[in-house]
Amino acid sequence: xxxxxxxxxxxxxxxxxLGVGLGLGxxxxxxxxxxxxxxxxxxxxxxxxxxxxxxxxxxxAYAAARVADQVSFGPxxxxxxxxxxxxxxxWLNAQFGMASNLIEAPDWLxxxxxxxxxxxxxxxxxxxxxxxxxALAGPEQLRMRVAWALMQFIPVNNxxxxxxxxxHFKLLARHAFGNYGELLRELSVHPAMGQFLDxxxxxxxxxxxxxxxxxxxYARELMQxxxxxxxxxNPDGSTVRDAKGxxxxxxxxxxVVALAKALTGWRFAPSATVLPTSNWTNAGKLMEPDSGQSAxxxxxxxxxxxxxxxxxxxxxxxxxVISLLTKHPNLAPFVSLRxxxxxxxxxxxxxxLGRVSAVFRDNGAGVTGDMKAVxxxxxxxxxxxxxxxxxxxxxxxxxIREPVxxxxxxxxxxxxxxxxxRPNSGGAPVQPAAQVPFEPxxxxxxxxxxxxxxxxxLLAPEQKLLNTKExxxxxxxxxxxAQPSVENLAAQCGVAELAQLLVRSPNAFIDSLSQRxxxxxxxxxxxxxxxxxxxxxxxxxDPAQRAMALLQFALSSPAFGVIK
Numbered sequence: 001x002x003x004x005x006x007x008x009x010x011x012x013x014x015x016x017x018l019g020v021g022l023g024l025g026x027x028x029x030x031x032x033x034x035x036x037x038x039x040x041x042x043x044x045x046x047x048x049x050x051x052x053x054x055x056x057x058x059x060x061a062y063a064a065a066r067v068a069d070q071v072s073f074g075p076x077x078x079x080x081x082x083x084x085x086x087x088x089x090x091w092l093n094a095q096f097g098m099a100s101n102l103i104e105a106p107d108w109l110x111x112x113x114x115x116x117x118x119x120x121x122x123x124x125x126x127x128x129x130x131x132x133x134x135a136l137a138g139p140e141q142l143r144m145r146v147a148w149a150l151m152q153f154i155p156v157n158n159x160x161x162x163x164x165x166x167x168h169f170k171l172l173a174r175h176a177f178g179n180y181g182e183l184l185r186e187l188s189v190h191p192a193m194g195q196f197l198d199x200x201x202x203x204x205x206x207x208x209x210x211x212x213x214x215x216x217x218y219a220r221e222l223m224q225x226x227x228x229x230x231x232x233x234n235p236d237g238s239t240v241r242d243a244k245g246x247x248x249x250x251x252x253x254x255x256v257v258a259l260a261k262a263l264t265g266w267r268f269a270p271s272a273t274v275l276p277t278s279n280w281t282n283a284g285k286l287m288e289p290d291s292g293q294s295a296x297x298x299x300x301x302x303x304x305x306x307x308x309x310x311x312x313x314x315x316x317x318x319x320x321v322i323s324l325l326t327k328h329p330n331l332a333p334f335v336s337l338r339x340x341x342x343x344x345x346x347x348x349x350x351x352x353l354g355r356v357s358a359v360f361r362d363n364g365a366g367v368t369g370d371m372k373a374v375x376x377x378x379x380x381x382x383x384x385x386x387x388x389x390x391x392x393x394x395x396x397x398x399x400i401r402e403p404v405x406x407x408x409x410x411x412x413x414x415x416x417x418x419x420x421x422r423p424n425s426g427g428a429p430v431q432p433a434a435q436v437p438f439e440p441x442x443x444x445x446x447x448x449x450x451x452x453x454x455x456x457x458l459l460a461p462e463q464k465l466l467n468t469k470e471x472x473x474x475x476x477x478x479x480x481x482a483q484p485s486v487e488n489l490a491a492q493c494g495v496a497e498l499a500q501l502l503v504r505s506p507n508a509f510i511d512s513l514s515q516r517x518x519x520x521x522x523x524x525x526x527x528x529x530x531x532x533x534x535x536x537x538x539x540x541x542d543p544a545q546r547a548m549a550l551l552q553f554a555l556s557s558p559a560f561g562v563i564k
Contacts, residue, residue, distance in 0.1 A: 059083060059084050059087060059088065059388075060084075060388075061080065061084065061515075061519070061520055062388070062390050062519045062520055062521060063388035063389075064080045064083040064084045065080060065519035065520070066387060066388055066519060066564075067083055067088055067379075067388070068080060068083065069409070069563045070343050070344050070379060070384070070563070071091075071092075071095075071141060071142050071145060071343070071379065072141035072142070072144075072145060072412075073135040073136065073141060073144065073145065073404075073405065073408035073409065073412060074405070074408050074409030074410070074411070074412035074413060075409070075412065075413065075516070075517075076412050076413075076415070079141065088379070088380065088385075089376075089380065092142065092375075092376055092379065092380075095140065095141070095142035095143065096142075096177050096372050098139065098140050098143065100140070100143060100170075100173045100174050100176070100177075101140070102134045102138060102140055102143060102144055102147065102169075102170070102173045103127075103130045103131065103134055103166055103169055103170060103173070104130075104166075104170075105126075105163050105166040105167065105170075105284075106126075108123075109123055109126055109162055109163045109166065109278070110163040110276065110278055110279040110283070110284070111276050111278060111279070112276075112278050113278075114276075114277045114278050121427070122427070123161075123162045123163075123278065124158070124162050125427065125429055126162055126166070127162050127165045127166050127169070127437070127438045128419070128429055128431060128436065128437050128438060129419040129429060130166065130419075131169070131419075131437045131438070132408070132418075132419035132420075132429075132431075132437075133418050133419050135148075135404075135408045136408060136411055136412055136416055136417060136418060136419070137416075137417040137418065142375070143173055143176045143177060144173070145342075145343065146176040146177070146339075146343075146371070146375060147169060147172045147173040147176045148342070148404070148437075149338065149339055149342035149343060150172040150175075150176065150183075151168075151169060151172055151437075152338075152342060152440075152445050152446065153225060153226070153338050153445060153449065154172065154187065154225075154226055155440045155443065155445045156168045156192050156193060156196040156438075157196070157438065157439055157440050157441070157442075158438065158439055159195065159196055160192050160195045160196055160281070160283075161278055161279065161280075161281070161283070162278075163278060163279050163283050163284075164191060164192040164195065164279075164281055164283035165192065165438045167190070167191070167192055167283045167284055168190065168192035168193065169438075171183075171186060171187065171190055171192075175371070176371060177371050177372050177375070178371055179367070179369045179370060179371065180326070180331075180335060180360075180368075180369030180371060181322055181323075181325075181326040181368065181369045182369075183369075184222075184226065184227065184322050184325065184326070185318070185319070185322045186286065187226070188218070188222070188263070188318055188321075188322070189266055189286045189287040189288075189318070190286060190287070191268050191269070191281040191282060191283045191285070191286070191287055192281070192283055193218065194218075194266065194268065194281070194287050195281050196443075197217040197218035197221055197443065198215045198217045198218065199215065199217070199218035199219075199263055199266060200266060200267060200268055200281070200287060201215060202214055202215040202218070202260060202263055202264045202265075202266070203215075203264055203265070203294075203295060204261060204264050204294070204295075204296070204297035206294035207294070208292070208293075208294040209294060214257070214260040214261050214263075214264055214297065215260060216256050216257065216260040218260075218263060219256050219259035219260035219262075219263055220256050220260075221443055222259070222263075222325070223250070223251055223255070223256070223259065223325070225443065225444070227325045227328065227330070227331055227334065227335070228250050228251070228325065228328050228330035228331055228334055229250055229330055229334045230249060230250055230251075231247040231248065231249060231250055232247070232248045232249070232250050232329075232330060233329070233330045233333045233334060234333070235329070235332065235333055235354050235357050235358065235361075236333065236350035236351065236353050236354035236357070237333040237336075237337050237348075237350060237353040237354070237357070238350060250304075250330055251304060254302075255303055255304055258301040258302060258303045258308075259303050259321065261297040261299070261301055262297070262301055262303065262308060262317045262318070262320070262321050263317075263318065263321065264295065264296050264297045264314065265289055265290050265292075265295040265296025265297070265313075265314035266287045266288070266289060266290065266314060267287060267288060267289075267290040267295075268280075268281045268282050268287055268288075269282045269285035269286065269287060269288050270282075270288070289313060289314040289315055290314070295314070296313060296314040296317070298310055298311055298312060298313070303321070303324060304324060304328070306324055308320060326368055326369060327368070331360070331368075331369075332357040332358075332360035332361045332368075333353060333354075333357045333360075335360065335369075336353060336356040336357045336360050336374065336378075337353055337449060338449050339356075339374065339375070339378055340352070340353065340356060340378050341399065341449055341459070341461065342399075343375075343378055343379065344378060344379070344384045344399070345383075345384075345397050345398055345399055346398070346399040346400070346458075346459045346460050346461060346462065347396060347397075347458050347459035347460065348383070349383060351383075352381055352383040352384075355377065355381060356374060356377050356378055356381065359373050359374055359377045360373075360374050383397070387564055390519070390521055393564045396458055397564065398562050398563050398564040399460075399462060399562070399563050400460060400462040400463050400466065400561060400562055400563075401462075401560065401561050401562065401563050402435055402446075402462040402465060403432030403433065403434045403435035403465055403470055404432055404435050404437060405563075406432065406474065406555070406560075406561070407430075407431070407432045407477070409517070410477075410478065410517075410551075410555055411491075411493065413516040413517050414481075414493040414494050414495065414498070414516075415492065415493060415494040416491045416492065416493040417491060417492050418490060418491050418492075419491075420481075420491050420493075422480060423480055423483055430477065430480070432470065432473070433469045433470045433472075433473035434446075434465040434466075434467060434469060434470035434473075435465055435470075446464075446465060447461040447462065447464040447465065448461060449461055451463070451464050466561075471556070474552065474555065474556045475552050475553075475556055476552070477552070478548045478551060478552050479545070479548055479549075479552075481493055481495050481544075481548055482495060482542060482544035482545040482547070482548045495544050495547065495548065496544065498512065498547040498551070499543035499544040499546070499547045500543070501547075502534065502543055502546055502547045502550070503543045506530075506531055506534040506535075507531070509534070509547065509550070510522065510527055510530050510531065510534075513530075513550075513551065513554050514527075517554065517555060517560055518554075518559060518560065522554075522559070523559055526554065526557055526559055529553075530550055530553065530554060533549075533550060533553060534546070534550060537549070537550075
């Protein structure tokens with residue numbers, strides 16, 4: 001696809017061949033194109049806990065930048081210095097030791113007047129602004145990145161109020177370094193999910209409520225999307241098939257019906273005072289069992305071949321459900337695949353997935369779902385670290401830089417410290433065209449983990465978001481940063497510094513882009529194209545506009561569009 005982008009001055013037309021089919025293997029750099037080298041960490045990552053050596057393995061600037069792409073929302077000089085000084089594993093341990101304090105909901109978010117249009121606009125903007133502020137400048141980059149990964153396959157959207165959106169994200173952030181089973185338990189009684197998938201109104205048919213019927217929404221998605229999926233999996237993620245080669249289903253409709261009955265009987269936590277419409281679900285408190293005798297189905301059930309005896313209350317039944325799902329053999333490969341995809345590579349090898357799944361099942365101390373052990377294994381696995389030596393990445397390894405990661409990496413490379421607003425727009429946020437946090441289109445989120453590249457067997461789910469609207473947006477999203485405005489001053493983006501470099505020397509400017517965005521290894525082809533474009537800008541009067549046009553061109557190339 002060839003896309004042309006006219007600058008705000010209308011003086012430059014950038015014709016850019018974008019690899020929308022972005023074969024991941026085609027975007028690696030050959031050894032002749034780079035000069036950076038790195039040492040692969042010597043620690044084995046096939047176990048959940050990796051013993052630290054007396055001194056961290058040396059890490060090159062290239063390797064540190066590659067790690068930063070996997071553990072953060074984009075490299076910054078400070079992050080790269082910390083990674084090089086500490087080493088990968090000590091840096092991970094330091095991140096694991098940080099308390100969860102990513103996003104907080106101010107009091108007004110739960111009490112604003114929903115009939116006031118301006119107050120409502122401010123409230124609905126808040127979750128996204130807070131998300132980007134934490135992603136751009138927050139110190140807890142790894143927790144934030146893992147919480148974002150979880151939010152993409154355990155989503156809620158604007159069906160729930162802004163305060164509940166923030167509380168849902170806080171739930172994911174709290175458990176990002178905790179235990180997956182504990183996350184599932186709290187998720188099942190969280191008011192945001194209770195509203196989003198209707199479990200707050202899940203009631204059995206009874207003499208007290210003859211018109212009631214179990215609501216299957218949460219029961220189905222709990223199995224299909226959050227835990228075990230629709231087909232049985234081997235430990236390495238491959239599909240289990242019958243003698244005729246047909247995939248074996250994980251559950252039947254009868255299991256959904258029985259699970260829905262087991263999940264009946266929960267209500268939003270009561271309040272001593274009348275709750276405002278902005279927080280009618282009491283989203284800051286977990287749901288509670290309804291005290292009504294007919295609210296929970298106490299009959300015997302069979303779920304996934306396991307008998308549930310009659311007489312259990314709602315809380316005991318939920319505990320039994322979570323225990324059943326966390327013991328299911330599908331859980332480890334199902335969740336591990338999604339975490340690997342969001343952090344490292346969209347199409348991990350069966351061996352890589354198998355090693356991570358093994359740690360998910362047992363962290364070495366008999367614990368299932370230990371997120372720290374799983375994350376450590378994902379990031380330190382030999383396959384994840386192989387590409388730390390420039391030019392050694394494997395064909396097909398890596399992931400397309402999804403819109404949110406493209407946007408945050410672009411801004412972190414400029415030193416921006418907070419969410420951006422469009423100048424003179426009344427506070428309208430700047431956000432990726434195809435992937436707005438807290439606004440996935442449905443329960444399937446922005447894409448499925450099983451989505452493949454067109455005409456290929458390669459898993460590449462993020463590619464679904466590279467539509468014309470998104471690609472065009474990337475060629476113009478940063479234009480406004482060249483405009484002097486209150487909004488730009490508040491974000492403290494280093495546009496002036498880049499503009500001064502460009503005026504002094506196009507080569508110095510391109511060297512800076514290479515260090516900031518291309519691990520110091522920008523390809524000669526892209527460098528030459530940028531020099532040609534810079535030479536064609538001689539009639540421009542504004543260096544900031546020139547710099548932003550060149551930056552957008554560079555960041556819209558496949559070399560930046562794929563994280564290898």
